Amino acid sequence: MKLVVGLGNPGKEYENTRHNIGYELADMFAKKYGCAFRTERKFEADIFDININGEKVIVAKPLTYMNLSGNAVKKIVDFYNINSQDILIMHDDLDMVLGKIKVVNNSSSGGHNGLKSITKAIQTRDYVRFKIGIYGKDRMIDAIDCVLGKFSKEQREVLDEVYAKVGNLLEDFVNCDIARLKQIYNSMNKKNDL
Numbered sequence: 393m394k395l396v397v398g399l400g401n402p403g404k405e406y407e408n409t410r411h412n413i414g415y416e417l418a419d420m421f422a423k424k425y426g427c428a429f430r431t432e433r434k435f436e437a438d439i440f441d442i443n444i445n446g447e448k449v450i451v452a453k454p455l456t457y458m459n460l461s462g463n464a465v466k467k468i469v470d471f472y473n474i475n476s477q478d479i480l481i482m483h484d485d486l487d488m489v490l491g492k493i494k495v496v497n498n499s500s501s502g503g504h505n506g507l508k509s510i511t512k513a514i515q516t517r518d519y520v521r522f523k524i525g526i527y528g529k530d531r532m533i534d535a536i537d538c539v540l541g542k543f544s545k546e547q548r549e550v551l552d553e554v555y556a557k558v559g560n561l562l563e564d565f566v567n568c569d570i571a572r573l574k575q576i577y578n579s580m581n582k583k584n585d586l
Contacts (some may be wrong), residue, residue: 393451394566395474396421397465399483400454408543410526411511413457413484413508413551417452417522417586420555421562429453435471436464444566451562461506467516477518478518480565481510491550493558495577496521497570520570522561523579524554 398418399411406412407544414563422429422440423564429438437452450472454464469479469493477497488494543551557580564573 393472394447394480395465395468395475395476395534396449396451396471396480396562397461397480397482397510398451398453399458399461400453401457408548408560410486410543411484412546413524413526414482415453417482417524417555417558417573418451418560420559421451424559427451430455431455435467437468438466442562444563447566449562449566458506460509462509462511465510466513476516476519476569479514479521480561481507482522482561483507483538484526485523486527487543488523489529490525490527490547491554492581493577494524494525494581495552495570496523498584501542520565524551543572562577 398414400415427440436532437454443452454461497520
């Protein structure tokens, strides 16, 4: 069994904000597989599940707000007894160039409060992360203003290109080991974005 979590904040006011990249990816996969999210109060999350090559995959969007994402993830992990290496967290990365993607595992939170919450709740950082850059190191605005800001039309076009490239992420997460997953997705960036 695999758990795929899209991080974000619930509510209309957070739609199209930089911090909600994970939610957007989860929604993209719901549409791709023809699934509808259902609210599971016991998990404090909206979820759907699918079967990929005989493997059950749960896709979740925590409803706890970003800083408490670990509460929802822990409840799902405990209920289904999911191994940490079978968890994929999809999230934004403030310090990566807009549209750059990267798969990492067993790494620090990089200051991301949602990841801090998850690591603390499940007591390990040995899970897989799929991150998309939302700004870059040369940002001149406060981190909170940046992550809660909305994407411009031009930025949205960049993200749409990224989303089009990563449509097989769930299948690849099921079928590939971490080394191959990194090879596939970390090589998608344009050379000048590295």
